[in-house]
Amino acid sequence: MKKMYCLLFLIIQATCAIAQQPMAVRIDSVFSLAHKRGIFNGNILIKKGGKILYEASMGYAGAGKKSMLSRDLLFDIGSVSKEFNGVSILMLQEKGLLNLKDPLSKYIRGLGKWADRVQLKHLINYTSGIPLFDPLAEEKDETIWENLRNLKDVEFEPGSAYLYNHYNVFLQMRIIEEVSGISYADFLEKNIFVPLGMNGSIVDSPTDGARMAKAFDNEFRPAAYAQGMSGWVRLTAEDLGKWVEALDHYRIISKSSYKSLSENFPGGESSLGSTGFVNGELNFHQHQGSNSNYEALIYSLPQQDILIVMMTNNQQMKVHGLKSAILGVLQNHPVQVPKKSVYLEVRERILASRTKGIAYYNQLRADRSDTYDFSFEIGDLISTGKYLHRRKHYEDAIYMFELAVKLDGKPADIAYGYEQMGNSYLGKGDKVEAIKCFQKAIKIDPDNLNAKGMVSSL
Structure with a gap:
C-alpha cells in the first residue's frame, strides 16, 4: 500500500511539474512532437500582450535536408496574400477613389457585358460568378487576360453564389493599378510595407531565390511552384505578424472598412478568411492559405491580445490542429497534438x-x-x-x-x-x-x- 501511495505521489508531482513549466517550454514541446510526427516543418511566431511568447524555426529550408530554416526566410502564404489586395481596395475607397458598388466595367475595359453586372464587392467576396477556367493550369497574366476578354458570361448571377477563384484577385490588382497609377507591388511597398516596417516582404520574390524557404514534398523532393499569376506577397513570419496586428487594430483601414471586407457569402470565405464580432468588436481573425506545398495560418484574438503565425514549406494540412493545441496551452486546456x-x-x-x-x-x-x-x-x-x-x-x-x-x-x-x-x-x-x-x-x-x-x- 505504501508503494502505491508513493507511486501516486510521484505521478501527481510530475503532472504538477509539467503544468508549472513556462508556457514557452510547453509550446515548444507541442511543436517538437509535431515535427517528430512529420506534420510540421516551418517557422512559428506566437505573441501575447504585444510581446513575443514563442518564436522558432523548425526543420529544413528545402529539399535534400541541406540547410535548416531561419527566421529571416520568406514563405509563400497562398490565399492569405489576398488580404493585401482586399485591404488595398478598401484603402482606395476610404480616399474616395472608388466605391465597392462600382461595376467592374468602370475600371477594366474590353470585357463582355457581364462586367457591367459584376460590382467590386463581388470581387472581394468571390461572388462574381467568374468561372474556373482550368484550376490546375499555370496561367500567367496574359492567359488570364485572354480568358477574361473571351468570356461571354459569368457562371451565375453576381452575388447569388460563392466560387473561390484567383481571377477575382487578379482583377482587384488591376483595379488598384488603374486607380493608383502605379504597379500593385509599388502600391503595397509605398502604402503598407514601408509604413509598417515590413522589411522582409516582397511581391513575387522568386520561389527559387536565396531568400526563400523552398517547398518540398514528403519524400524531400522539390515541389514545383504551380501558380503562374503575378502579385503574390512572400514574407517572413515577423512581417506577417506585423500585418495582422496593424490590421486587426484598425491601423491600416477603419473599423467600418474592416467590417465591409470581412463580410462573406454564407459558407464561403471573405477576403480576410474568417472573422467573428461580438457586440460590435472583433473577436477573432483566422486565415489559412496554401500553394504548391507552402501553407500558412494566422490566428488573432485581439481582445485577448493573442497572435499565432505559422508558415510551412512542407504542407501537412495540420496548422488548424496545431493552432488548437497552442490555444490549449495558452488557456490551460487539454492539449492534443494532431496526427x-x-x-x-x-x-x-x-x-x-x-x-x-x-x-x-x-x-x-x-x-x-x-x-x-x-x-x-x-x-x-x-x-x-x-x-x-x-x-x-x-x-x-x-x-x-x-x-x-x-x-x-x-x-x-x-x-x-x-x-x-x-x-x-x-x-x-x-x-x-x-x-x-x-x-x-x-x-x-x-x-x-x-x-x-x-x-x-x-
Missing part, C-alpha cells in the same frame, strides 16, 4: 487507381488509426473528391462524395458533399443530376445558399 493527414496520404493513390486507393484507405482506417487522423473523415473524403474534380476525374470525385455523404456528419457538411457532387456532375455535362444534388443539399441544409444559387442559375 497525420489521411487526405494527403490517400489522394494520389486514389487518383492513380480508385480501387487500390480505397483499399489502402480502408487499411489505414483498420490498422493505422494511431498514426493517421480519422476524426473528420467526411472532410477528408470531400477534400479528396475536390482534388479529383480539379483533375477532371469526375466519376472518381462523385464516388468519393457519395462515400462522404453516407457518413454521420453535421447537416452542413453532408450538404456540402452533395453540393460538390453537383459540381462534378456539371463537369461531366450532366445538368439533370447536378440539379438533383444541389436540391438534396438545400433539403439537408436550407442555409446552403451556394446550392440555391446554382439551382437558380441552371
